[in-house]
Amino acid sequence: MGKIIEVARLQHKYGDFQAIQDLSFDVQQGEVFGLLGPNGAGKTTTVRLLNGMFEASGGSISVMGFDPMKSGEKIREKSGVLTETPALYERLTARQNLRFFGVLAGMDDQQIERRSHELLEMFDLSHRADDRAGTFSKGMKQRLALSRAWLTNPKLLFLDEPTSGLDPEAAAQVRELIADVRQKEGTTVLICTHNLDEAQRLCDRLLIMRQGSTLAMGTLPELRKLVSPGMWLEVQLLSPFEKMDQIRTITGVLSLDVHSSQSVKIEVESEATIPQIVSGLVALGALILRLQPQEIPLEQVYLQLQNNNHKGHNGGAK
Numbered sequence: 001m002g003k004i005i006e007v008a009r010l011q012h013k014y015g016d017f018q019a020i021q022d023l024s025f026d027v028q029q030g031e032v033f034g035l036l037g038p039n040g041a042g043k044t045t046t047v048r049l050l051n052g053m054f055e056a057s058g059g060s061i062s063v064m065g066f067d068p069m070k071s072g073e074k075i076r077e078k079s080g081v082l083t084e085t086p087a088l089y090e091r092l093t094a095r096q097n098l099r100f101f102g103v104l105a106g107m108d109d110q111q112i113e114r115r116s117h118e119l120l121e122m123f124d125l126s127h128r129a130d131d132r133a134g135t136f137s138k139g140m141k142q143r144l145a146l147s148r149a150w151l152t153n154p155k156l157l158f159l160d161e162p163t164s165g166l167d168p169e170a171a172a173q174v175r176e177l178i179a180d181v182r183q184k185e186g187t188t189v190l191i192c193t194h195n196l197d198e199a200q201r202l203c204d205r206l207l208i209m210r211q212g213s214t215l216a217m218g219t220l221p222e223l224r225k226l227v228s229p230g231m232w233l234e235v236q237l238l239s240p241f242e243k244m245d246q247i248r249t250i251t252g253v254l255s256l257d258v259h260s261s262q263s264v265k266i267e268v269e270s271e272a273t274i275p276q277i278v279s280g281l282v283a284l285g286a287l288i289l290r291l292q293p294q295e296i297p298l299e300q301v302y303l304q305l306q307n308n309n310h311k312g313h314n315g316g317a318k
Helices: 043-052 068-078 096-105 109-122 138-148 168-185 196-202 220-225 244-249 271-283 298-317
Strands: 003-014 016-028 031-037 058-063 080-081 154-161 188-192 205-211 213-218 233-238 253-260 263-268 288-294
Touching: 003 188, 016 031, 016 043, 016 058, 016 188, 016 213, 031 043, 031 154, 031 196, 031 233, 043 058, 043 068, 043 154, 043 188, 043 263, 058 068, 068 080, 068 233, 080 138, 096 138, 109 138, 138 154, 138 168, 168 188, 168 196, 188 196, 196 298, 205 220, 205 298, 213 220, 213 263, 213 298, 233 271, 244 253, 244 263, 244 271, 263 271, 271 288
Parallel strands: 031 188, 031 205, 080 154, 154 188
Antiparallel strands: 003 016, 003 058, 205 213, 233 263, 233 288, 253 263
């Protein structure tokens, strides 16, 4: 499996403002890769640089083997892009919009008709196919913009907030489709999103950005290790337990978070240590009613990394 995107020491300035600073990452073929970060972190700027819409101030970029500055048109021919706002012609109907973009992409009439029918059905727009896009709701415009991005069955998809403005059912459909095109067609997907639950469900790897640079990068298990060395067990006991402090003596226990005399969260070294933790609790006389392993959600990882970084910068400024 080769690399579809390679970025090394990327720099970009808007005048005197350093929007991207020393950014490096790669995206593997068939991977769903997420760019996360607050507004102004540089996510959208990065996507525009990858598409050759902006010229980098420094560093290097390769997308499907092409340099965006020299071959931006070739990249855009082979990729699908959903921008932060739906780029549609509002005076054209949904069907005419897809036809227009299909002609620009060099598709023949038969291909455009077949693919447009598939996508309008898929995104529940068939009943409005001949209505002007300007009459659509925000969610409908988003679905039509997604249809346009998928029109040519691209090898690479750039999706900026793909489920923004969609109702829960349509958003779930889009997430399913992203997973489906990756699995069946080997499509590589780069997603910019504020929806951390969505990122957790979809992305193989994540790049968390702050102020135009890399804050952290890796799989979710790798990112979890950055904020917590182990995993947590939530333990409910049948009756009050007076030896909570002695739980710390059990081999494999890293820390405790005692909620009450019958409820405690235990941080353990790894999943493999859970049986010895259970044995240790029983040996102390604890009557276990329920034990539930808990993985740290992406939202907690993200917020903790951002907060730690913010505190670090504040400390440096002082």
